[in-house]
Amino acid sequence: MTTETVKKAANGLNGTVTIPGDKSISHRSILFSSIAKGTSRISGFLKGQDCLSTIACMKQMGVKIEETDDTITVYGRGFEGLQEPERVLDVGNSGTTIRLLTGLLSGTSFYSVLEGDDSIAKRPMSRVTKPLKEMGALIDGREEGNLTPISVRGSELTGIDYTSPVASAQVKSAILLAGLRASGVTVVREPSVSRDHTERMLNAFGVHVEQDPHKGEVKVEGGAELTARDVEVPGDISSAAFFLVAACMTPNSSLELKNVGINPTRTGILDVLEAMGASLEIYNERTETGEPVADIRVTYSQLKGTEIGGELIPRLIDEIPAIAVLATQANGTTVIKDAAELKVKETNRIDTMVNQLKTLGAQIEATDDGMIIQGGTPLLGGRVSSFHDHRVGMSLALCGLLSDTPVVVDEAEAVDVSYPGFFQELYRLK
Numbered sequence: 001m002t003t004e005t006v007k008k009a010a011n012g013l014n015g016t017v018t019i020p021g022d023k024s025i026s027h028r029s030i031l032f033s034s035i036a037k038g039t040s041r042i043s044g045f046l047k048g049q050d051c052l053s054t055i056a057c058m059k060q061m062g063v064k065i066e067e068t069d070d071t072i073t074v075y076g077r078g079f080e081g082l083q084e085p086e087r088v089l090d091v092g093n094s095g096t097t098i099r100l101l102t103g104l105l106s107g108t109s110f111y112s113v114l115e116g117d118d119s120i121a122k123r124p125m126s127r128v129t130k131p132l133k134e135m136g137a138l139i140d141g142r143e144e145g146n147l148t149p150i151s152v153r154g155s156e157l158t159g160i161d162y163t164s165p166v167a168s169a170q171v172k173s174a175i176l177l178a179g180l181r182a183s184g185v186t187v188v189r190e191p192s193v194s195r196d197h198t199e200r201m202l203n204a205f206g207v208h209v210e211q212d213p214h215k216g217e218v219k220v221e222g223g224a225e226l227t228a229r230d231v232e233v234p235g236d237i238s239s240a241a242f243f244l245v246a247a248c249m250t251p252n253s254s255l256e257l258k259n260v261g262i263n264p265t266r267t268g269i270l271d272v273l274e275a276m277g278a279s280l281e282i283y284n285e286r287t288e289t290g291e292p293v294a295d296i297r298v299t300y301s302q303l304k305g306t307e308i309g310g311e312l313i314p315r316l317i318d319e320i321p322a323i324a325v326l327a328t329q330a331n332g333t334t335v336i337k338d339a340a341e342l343k344v345k346e347t348n349r350i351d352t353m354v355n356q357l358k359t360l361g362a363q364i365e366a367t368d369d370g371m372i373i374q375g376g377t378p379l380l381g382g383r384v385s386s387f388h389d390h391r392v393g394m395s396l397a398l399c400g401l402l403s404d405t406p407v408v409v410d411e412a413e414a415v416d417v418s419y420p421g422f423f424q425e426l427y428r429l430k
């Protein structure tokens, strides 16, 4: 177990941070280039544990993938080029890997088994296995296919018209990946629009995905083939979030965040920061492999509490732990609702954040679908744990920037899942 100690940043945080590659887009770049025909070169790839798990799984299926310091080269041989893995596919801590792979494996001609770590063993899989079974997929697992290990025997699939009860990019993507191998058309509808990296990247690989964001609907036709192409992965706004929050709440701070993905399905945190009165400048806007990217300047200012819910939630779901920390420092109360999905992440992020923040002096209460945070509360030093949840670990670390005595974060190695080098970067900016 690794422990990190974060001390007060009396002079604020200042400097430039180049944001590491987007985790969601990095996963998809490996999956899609593996089933495409031809060679794809991926730059800006996030070498976090989760994305390395996706690479390891695809290699087990016979895909040749070469890694150098700044490029990943994938030699795709088409969907038919995938081979039956000899051993269980280990997804580590990655929900994205297991959910998207289950969809992709459903339409193969072979047998495979997926499992991961203790956290993956608790995360619900029926949200993807249920619709996939409706398409004809032969899937099993504990609790009738809800829990790992998950076995998939590849089979003939038929397109479906599926209305998902949750706004989830993992559900949508798993069904679309199966839809590529199914006969007929596959339609996925969701209550509000989740991140659309799968749709954008499939389009970039030559597959026509029809999107109607007003209806929350996407459509793909079976049989479409992917053509290899080079991919530039933008920086992850979910990683930038920790520095956005750090600068907003630590007096004397001003940070320049370079290379931040600003896909509108992910920028809920920017909307919230603006509503709270943050000082943000977004500039140098450009597009990389169909994804909007920009640089952001963020400067300390006194913020006010806000209410977060509804369609905003899928656009900032992974940033809620960091927003909860920020809300302790705003004037007034912040209410986060409609976020029950937080309960099925790497940990139950409502309970973990509420319990851990309370030990640091925060006035925060859990609700059924979110939390209520009283602002203007001084944070205290103390010992907390990430509970093996990368976003919890990084969010709690930010509290140490303000507390008079240090915040000690146990199980700090969890951050390697999405942001290797996070603590070094945080210490460098003081």
Ligand code: SPQ
Binding pocket: 023, 024, 025, 050, 093, 094, 095, 096, 097, 167, 168, 169, 170, 171, 173, 194, 195, 317, 318, 341, 345, 346, 391, 418
């Ligand atoms: O991959 P994993 O473990 O599910 O990662 C998380 C995270 O915090 O990094 C969630 F725990 O991000 C998900 C995100 O919450 C990544 C993701 C994707 O790449 O498609 C989509 C979201 O999950 P969901 O369940 O809403 O589809």
